[in-house]
Amino acid sequence: MPRFPQPTGSYQIGTRTYHWVDTSRSEPFTTNLHDRRELMVQVWYPAQVAQNAQTVPYLVYPEAAEVWAARFHVPAFLVSTMARARTHAVADALPASGRFPVLLNPTGFGGFRDASLFWIEHLVSHGYVVVGLDQPGTAAATVFPDGRVIPMLDQPTFERYMPLALSHTADQAPVMNGVALPGGIIPFLVKDLQFSLSQLGMLDRHDVLLAGHLDTTRLGVFGMSLGGYIGPELCRVDARFRACLTVDAGTTAAVAQSGLYQPVMIISRDASTMREERSRAGGWPENEIAHTVSSQRMLFGRSHADAYFLTMNTMYHLNWTDAPILTPLMSWIGLAGPIDPYRGFAATNAYTVAFFDQYLKGQLSMLLRRPSPDWPEVKLIRRVGK
Structure with missing residues (x-):
């Protein structure tokens, strides 16, 4: 049974799920042009949780x-174990007192x-509201309350x-199922x-x-892989977001060319580590690494505000x-790097909280100013904004 790390912050965790329909946009991931864009959204928030309250399972659907297991060639019987794993969140718990910064977390492709x-x-235990999205077509499978399912696209x-x-x-305006993108x-x-912000x-x-x-005056975004592409592009076009953290992802051409005007943290690894992962278990081709x-x-290099580049070469x-x-x-099978998984989680969490605390809560962090003896496997480069 998976064991999720114990959150270290002072807040307990509540969660609530929503089904939202954007009537202004067509759905490109179905063949019916009359379908509107729908999202399944889960909000985690600092909460007051009764002692011995029942926590929610990891996967509701x-x-x-099943899609995730098939993608990574994991035996199907492990799926039921994943679904039963208990989290630290309680459904519809009473929120803690106060107003909390909001972080959006778009998921990776097939996640x-x-x-x-x-x-x-x-993050929630440290006083943030986190909003996770199942985005139809790119999430492994988006399941709506009425039982409809939109699966992820095939990768090609x-x-x-x-x-x-x-x-x-x-062609910079391709079309999918009659919907221009x-x-x-x-x-x-x-x-x-x-x-979702509206x-x-x-x-x-x-x-x-x-x-x-x-x-919602203190907004940030964080994500890895596809989510790491989405976050910087969101910040480029929407100045309401005040901080951006992107992990192990490239960028759109516009972001690469102009940089960002918000503080940004990039967490990734060297090309040599990406190639090492590919040699062990498959991975990105050379052009995608480049x-x-x-x-x-x-x-x-082109961002206008404070920028941080963290290299973590023990992570895949x-x-x-x-x-x-x-x-x-x-x-x-070589899909996880040589670092102990919980240490990798702890390092990621430490730098993430330090980054958002500094730029959304105004709490300066020494962790962002120089290499840390606590995390010798992390290489930190910092640029002060103009």
Whole structure:
């Protein structure tokens, strides 16, 4: 049974799930042009939890777990174990007093909204509201309350709408199922987050539980892989977001060219580590490695506010998800890096909280100013904004 790390902050954790429909946009991931864009959204928030309260299971719907297991060649019987694992969150718990900064967390391709629960729960325990999204077409499987399921795209189709493929074509407004996607899939997914922000504003005014607790003047975004592409593009087009953390992902051409005006933290690894992962278990081809590394460096070098580049060469791509603790097969078949998974989680969490505390709470952190003896495996480069 997976064991999620104990959050270290002073807050307990509540969670609440929503089904939102954006009536202004068509759904490109179905064949019916009349379908509107729908999202399944989970909000985790600082809470007052009764002693011995029952916590929610890791996965409510087995469909996402089954897709995830098939993608990484994990035996199907492990899915039921993943689904039964208990988290530290209590459904619809009474919120803690106060207003809390809000962090949006778009998921990676083929993931699900709590695929990096180690990250989410830690942030909430330190006084943040975290919003996770199942975005139809890119989440492993988006399951709606009425039982409808939108599966993820097949990977070759998905890659045709990503920045690397678009950089080699003159067509910058591809079409999917009759829906134009100017700039490819990333700008469309960014609009999911902007729509979610409008819904969060309504929750802060009217929700029976969360009204008065969501401080949407202190907004940040964090994500890895596909989520790491979405976050910087969101910050480029929407100045309401005040801090951006991106993990193991490239960027859109626009982000690489212009940088960001918000503080940004990039967490990744050297190209040599990416190649090492590929040699052990498969991974990114050489052109994707080159695109990822070069666009990260451009984002770091061209950003206008404070910028941080963290290199963690003992981590592989899936070490920034819960995958290494869901089954030991991740390490055995080479999909997890040589670092102890819980140490990788702890390092990621330490720098994430330090970053958002500094830029959303005004709490200066020495961890962001120089290399830390606590984390010798982390290489930190810092640029002070103009």
